[in-house]
Amino acid sequence: MIRSETEVTLGRLLRAVERLHSLQPGGLTVLDAPVVAEVRVSSSNQPADQVPNAALWFHDGRVGMDVTPALLGLSQVEIEFALAHELGHAVSAREIQRSDLRAESVSTASEEVLADLGAAQILRESGRSWAEITSALDGGNLTDADWSGNHPPGEVRKGFLRLFESRLAEGRTAAESVHEVCTIAESALAKRSSAADLLHVLNSIPRSGPEPGGPPTIDDLAGLEDAVHEAAEALVRTREPLRESRGNGAPDPRSPRRDRVDGRSDVDDVGTERDREELRTRAREVRERERRERDRRDRERQRPTEGW
Numbered sequence: 001m002i003r004s005e006t007e008v009t010l011g012r013l014l015r016a017v018e019r020l021h022s023l024q025p026g027g028l029t030v031l032d033a034p035v036v037a038e039v040r041v042s043s044s045n046q047p048a049d050q051v052p053n054a055a056l057w058f059h060d061g062r063v064g065m066d067v068t069p070a071l072l073g074l075s076q077v078e079i080e081f082a083l084a085h086e087l088g089h090a091v092s093a094r095e096i097q098r099s100d101l102r103a104e105s106v107s108t109a110s111e112e113v114l115a116d117l118g119a120a121q122i123l124r125e126s127g128r129s130w131a132e133i134t135s136a137l138d139g140g141n142l143t144d145a146d147w148s149g150n151h152p153p154g155e156v157r158k159g160f161l162r163l164f165e166s167r168l169a170e171g172r173t174a175a176e177s178v179h180e181v182c183t184i185a186e187s188a189l190a191k192r193s194s195a196a197d198l199l200h201v202l203n204s205i206p207r208s209g210p211e212p213g214g215p216p217t218i219d220d221l222a223g224l225e226d227a228v229h230e231a232a233e234a235l236v237r238t239r240e241p242l243r244e245s246r247g248n249g250a251p252d253p254r255s256p257r258r259d260r261v262d263g264r265s266d267v268d269d270v271g272t273e274r275d276r277e278e279l280r281t282r283a284r285e286v287r288e289r290e291r292r293e294r295d296r297r298d299r300e301r302q303r304p305t306e307g308w
């Protein structure tokens with residue numbers, strides 16, 4: 001696929017996101033910056049470019065997509081999955097809120113599962129079948145057999161997608177299914193067990209079990225917003241790649257994303273210092289706005305109830 005075709009594909013996926021989340025055309029934003037159907041192909045000739053990969057980038061007040069030349073050599077559905085996974089990160093704050101998850105219960109590894117669930121919904125909305133969606137992970141072009149940084153092994157990611165598919169087939173809503181799959185991912189992935197052990201856990205989960213006990217609740221909305229925005233900020237600043245880049249100086253797979261990325265040598269090609277400064281300013285503004293909003297809500301809650 002050439003760059004212009006990839007932009008057409010990205011535009012189509014963005015429309016799917018807008019339908020799924022009832023947004024105006026062009027309404028998807030990350031830290032108030034619009035996500036646009038703009039694709040840049042990296043051309044640094046570094047080993048990382050030989051690996052199919054995609055990442056969101058922030059530049060001149062908008063968010064687009066970086067892809068490696070190797071990604072464009074893959075099949076249509078693999079490219080779509082890679083783009084949709086990144087858009088899945090861009091909507092994960094919305095998914096967390098919609099599915100009544102607590103942001104603290106979505107750590108870096110389950111964040112990747114959440115992005116995959118977002119990707120699956122985007123691809124379903126754009127007309128892909130479940131078989132096509134999971135087939136994108138079959139060839140091992142987009143995932144690794146073992147853990148890759150925060151990214152669980154490919155078969156495990158596919159296992160979570162299948163569990164999600166089966167819950168939807170059982171008639172659960174997308175929000176309920178996201179809640180359940182992410183909660184399972186959070187506890188299952190915490191120990192970074194091997195692919196075989198994780199698949200064993202996944203396969204032992206009943207697929208047509210009894211009704212869950214009542215709707216989930218939001219315990220701590222304030223913490224959720226902070227954590228979500230911190231994640232969003234880290235996401236854009238660090239380009240949150242589809243998976244770890246391999247090759248020279250492979251990062252410690254267990255180190256937190258922030259540490260790992262701060263040491264990246266290619267961070268300079270992400271955007272100018274002005275872009276990064278703007279991003280920091282935006283993050284501060286968004287946090288400040290939300291703090292005010294939270295205070296307002298708190299005051300409202302404390303106000304004595306008027307007569308019935």
Ligand SMILES: [Zn+2]
Pocket residue numbers: 085089112115240241242243
């Ligand atoms: Zn990711």
